[in-house]
Amino acid sequence: MSCSSRLEMAIWFFAFLGISVVAVHVHGQQLPSTEGYISIDCGSNYNYPDPTTQIPYVLDDQYIDRGVSYNISSSYLTPSLAKQLTDVRSFPDGARNCYTIPVLQNQKYLIRTTFMYGNYDHLNSAMLLFDLHLDxxxxxxxxxxxxxxxxxxxxxxxxxxxxxxxxxxxxxxxTPFISALEMRPLKNTIYPIANATRTLILYFRVDAGSLTNNIVRYPDDPYDRIWIPWSGSQSWMTIYTNLTVRNYGKDFEAPSTVMQTALTPVNSNQMQFRISYISWEANVNAFLTVLYFSEVLSLSGNSSREFNIYINDYLWYGPYSPPANVTDWIYDPVPKYPYDQYNYTINATSNSTLPPLLNAMEAYFPMQKKDITTNSSDGAISTAFASLMAIEILDLSNNNLTGTIPDDLGNLPSLRVLNLKGNNLIGPVPDSINQKENKGQLTFIFDHKINPQPKPVRKISTPVIVVISAVSAILLLVLVALCVWRLKRNRQGFASNKSTRRHGEEHSTELQNHESPPAPPEGHLFTYPQIVKVTNNFLTVIGKGGFGNVYHGCLENGIQVAVKLRSQLSPQGVREFLAEVQNLIRVHHRNLVSLIGYCNDGNYLALVYEYMPRGSLQEYLKGKVGLPRLAWTDRLRIAYQAAQGLDYLHRGCSPSIVHRDVKSSNILLGQKLEAKIADFGLSKTFLGEYDTHVSTRRVVGTPGYVDPLYHSTLQINTKIDVYSFGVVLLELITGRSPIVPGSEDAHITQWVSRRLQRGNIDDFIDGRLQGDYDANSVWKVIDIAMRCTTQSGSQRPTMAEVVIQLKESLELETAHDKSESLYNQRLDTSQTSAFGIERVISGDFGPSAR
Structure with a gap:
């Protein structure tokens, strides 16, 4: 019987017994209350509950009597598109159109507006600009x-x-338009910077280290805030807990789902990221950042986590140790001036045995609420206000005004709010104001020193608190725990799942739409009979190499693997093999093929890797039968990802690793063409420190890819990988092999150099691309490739520089397809992808690892 069916039976059983069990959903939890939520589908003609969140949405005719309703064009309708985004209210008439929303006075609210054009007016507008005002x-x-x-x-x-x-x-x-308008009541104690005189404008809100790469909102967040997944630097990995993380503070809160995961650096005691404000509007003069922390690992013995936080190299806070399973935060109550960017550094202290972590982050711009104040020198209310016939809200609070209230203020035809609180006014309230207030046409805020007419007292009903029986709660918890245990046990296969990972280990879930298979415990030892079973008696050969054949395999839990079995002709011995395994175990990166386990059983040595179903880059470039051509964008993305893997080997590992056999056949592709470098641990030299030189007795590598300096000096450093990667870039550009025997220009570098002199892309670009590329992007990659393959190693870039240049090239290529400015990408927080977020928060100071 399934977990869900057992739970349903339990619920009906308790209901039959008369035990009060309410609001139980699929996981046996009570949904947070939506009392006070205002959810408006602008332009809709009916009310409905949102199918994903179950939040009820209403049509907007009770909040506005202007505008025209439209449906977006059918070409923009998709099955996953939220109902609120399928229609809009447009305002072709009038300079200013306002929704009037009844709220609770002095209540703090989150307000969210959503706009999806969807060519609703069939004008195919390339750009729309209009302003949004709050009061x-x-x-x-x-x-x-x-x-x-x-x-x-x-x-x-x-x-x-x-x-x-x-x-x-x-x-x-x-023409202004709007798709949805949402208001969520907040505790008045949270976000203390937002008050009667200041509003917070959201810049970003991120869930650091999300395991699902999906946004988090209601019901996980009772305030229905939208948390965007953020993976940070590639030199970080995710750690997590299954325990509930609770909120006990008053200033800030974050949902447990968000706080259960955190990012932490790999092989480093430092986290660095920068926040860019270049794209923000010029009138912003301050910003506020909130960092959320909670210890998600179960620390034991002498384990400790302590760190300092720096902003632009100045100590901001510390030393600090995050509490376990409790949400904590650090923020500056005095907003900072927004320079173009701020560099954040989180360093572990000398007392810490673990690196720093970060669970979540928010950034806001405080906006001062503007008051219309008097210009009168004697402190009285100026009669000039009576001439403002179009004014809707007049806020003269806390201005030390004296005297009486002018009679003409009540005659302003558009006035809907008049706030005179916090002044020294005397005398009666004019009849014109009293009459408008009694008719419901005016909201009048005043002090008791003024003598208003009696006003009816408004009562606010309090929600009924439902107390769930302790007996039913305990039984439900036991039942749910039993189901969860059974589910986990059934999913284990070779390995046992763990709620947290040790420092230095990588969680198997990729964070940017890449799904790596969940692996057994790292260093898992297979017996030879298990290897025979996994490979179905070595039925399918999928590759060959110097170590031996590579076989397709499948673990007991259904995960596909690649098994490299050592040939009896291989020169590698057991001691060397085990040393290589230990090195492979410590290497974790989303662009390096993961080692799942190994076999050391008598004379049998084998390595078990994750399986890459799309084969190698070389197969695509050579036009293997049945494979589609690679578009230029795909080639660039593959190069960018592979470069990140190499950069990690050079800078993210300690000691550093030189691959020594970088080639297109060692760049393997996943189901979505995600690139991962293979064979980075076998028959390679491991260096002591970054960029040191080590001598070898023989050259290791593949002809055509080997650095000529390595041939002549036998000196190993990271620049030999840079050379080989430059050759791969030339392959991607030209579609040619590194060496063409019998050709006048046998090597690809010579072939390209000769054609570059003519200055014509068509002379060297792969004809299969059929002109589908951005010329500037191609020229930039050519420049990178030629710099990588220059004869002088000192003149070659580092892989870190190559990563940056390829990222810029990829952006150039995608720009003409989707020309969004940095500002617009920041606004696009509706996507499950974190791309827009990563344009304003970048963790790119260190090597790329995850």
Missing amino acids: VNYWQTVNITDASVPYRLEAITVAMTDFMSICLVNTGHG
């Missing part, structure tokens, strides 16, 4: 450049009256 305050400019992308803007503010106005302002650059 009388400018909020942000909405900049729409992609019809298929939902743009979200979010703010945290305190309601100063019993309603709020969210206004769309036409600036002459396109």
Whole structure:
């Protein structure tokens, strides 16, 4: 019987007995209350519960009486598109159109607006610009450049009256529209920077080290905040716990789902990342960052985690040790001035045995609420306000105003809010104001020193607290725990799953749409009979090498593997083999093929690797029958990912590793063409420190890829890998093999050099690309490749430099397909991908590892 069916039976059983069990969903948990939620589908013609979150959405006609409803174009409708994004309310008339939302006065709210163009007007507008206002305050400019992308803007503010106005302002650059408007009540104690005079504008909110690469929101977050997955630097990995992480503080809270995972560096005691503010609007003059921490590992013995946090090399906070299974945070209550970028460094202290970690992060821009104040020198309310016929909200609070209230203020036709609190006014309230207030046409905020007419007292009902029987709760917990245990036991295969990983180990779940197979415990020892069983008696040969044949295999849990069995002709001995295994165990990177285990059984030596189903890059470049051609974008992405793997071997490992056999046949491809370097541990030299030189007795490598200097000097350093990688880049560009026997220019570097002199891309580019590439991108990669293969090793770039250059080339190539500015990418927080987030937060100071 399944876990879910047992749980359903238990629920019905308890209900039959009369035990109060309510709001239990699929995991046996109670859904957080949505009381106070305001969820508006702008332009919809019916109410409905969202199928994913079960949050009820309502149509918008009770909040606004202007605008026109449209459905987006059918070409933008997809099965996964949220219902709120399928329609819009557009405002072709009027310069300013406002939603008026009833709220609780002095309540703190999260406000989220969503805009998806979807070519609803069939005008195919390339860009739309309009302003968003919160009450009388400018909020942000909405900049729409992609019809298929939902743009979200979010703010945290305190309601100063019993309603709020969210206004769309036409600036002459396109018709304003809106898809959805959401308001979520917050505890008044959290986000203390947001108060009566200051609103927080969201810059980003990230879940560091997400295991699913999906956004987190309600019901995991009771405030329905949207947490975007962020994987940070490639030299970081995810650690996690299955235990609940609780919130006990008052200033900030984060959902347990977010806090259960964290990022931590691999083979380093330092985390570095930068936050860029170049793309933000010019009128921003401060920013606020909140870092969330919780210890997710069970520390024992002498294990400890302690670190200092620096901003631009100045100590910001520390020494600090995160609490276990409790949400903690660090922030500066005084917002900082936003320079173009801030560099954050988190360093482990000398007392710490573990590296630092980071669970989550938020960044905001504080926006001062603007008041309309008096210009009168005697402190009285200026009668000039009576001439502002279009004014809707007049906030004169806390201005030390004296005297009486002018009668004409009540005659302003558009006035809906008048705030006179915190002044020294005397006398009666004018009849014109009392009359508008009694008719519900005006919200009037005042002090008791003024003599208003009696006002009805408004009562707010309190929610009913449901107490669940202790007996039923215990039984449910036991039942759910039993089901979870059974499920985990059934999924184990060769390995036992663990809730956390030791420092230096990598979680098997990739964080950017790459799915690596879950592996047995690292260093898992297979017997020879197990190897025979895994390979089905060595039925399928998928490759051959100097070590021996490579066989396709399948573990008991269904995971496919590649098994390299040592040939009796291989020169490698048992001692050398085991030393190599130990080195392979410590290497973890999303762009390096993972070692699952090994066999050392009598005369039988074997390595068990993850299986790469799409074969090698070389097979694609040589046009193997049945394989599609690789587009230039795919080639660039493969090169970029492979470069990150090499960079990690050079800089992320201690001691450093020189591959010595970089070639296109050693770059393997996953199901989604993700690139991983193979054979980086066998028959290779491991260096003591980065960029030191070691002598060898013989040259190891493949003809055509071997550095000529290595041939002549037998000196090993990281630049020999750089040379080989440059040859691979030339293969990607030209589609040619490194060596063409009988050719005038036998080596690919000579062939390309001769054709470069003519300055024509068509002279050397792979004809199979059929002109489908960005010329600037190609020229940039050619430049990188030629620098990598220069005769002088000192003039070659490092792999870290190559990674940067290839990243820029990839961006050039994708720019003409989707020309989003940095600003627009930041707004696109609706996607499950963290790409937009990683444009403003980058963890790229160290080597790329995960």
